[in-house]
Amino acid sequence: MTDIKRRKFVSMLGASAAVIPVSALVASLPSRADDAPVVDPESAQAQALQYVSETEIPEQMCSNCTLYTGAEGEDKGPCPLFPGSSVMAAGWCSAYVPKA
Ligand code: SF4
Known part of the structure; x- marks a missing residue:
């Protein structure tokens, strides 16, 4: 894996980690x-x-x-x-x- 691909992969992981808590928050909101x-x-x-x-x-x-x-x-x-x-x-x- 090249350095650029690794950085892109790591940044995508970070974005995914940010999205999951937001979706969990939305799901926990009242009706x-x-x-x-x-x-x-x-x-x-x-x-x-x-x-x-x-x-x-x-x-x-x-x-x-x-x-x-x-x-x-x-x-x-x-x-x-x-x-x-x-x-x-x-x-x-x-x-x-x-x-x-
Ligand atoms: S008319 Fe109905 S939708 Fe518009 S401001 Fe008044 S209550 Fe809200």
């Missing part, structure tokens, strides 16, 4: 945000943002808000304004920003 409990519209934060689980403005809903990161077709998903919780895809709040 995905999609599985997180749905925001309670009566909670203080929801009230402050006027969050509703079903929008009254048909063209504005969480599923077409820039902040919504739920999968297309799912009935709920994550929103950074409610960490650890899910918002309803059909929901809405006063921080709504339409997707570009």
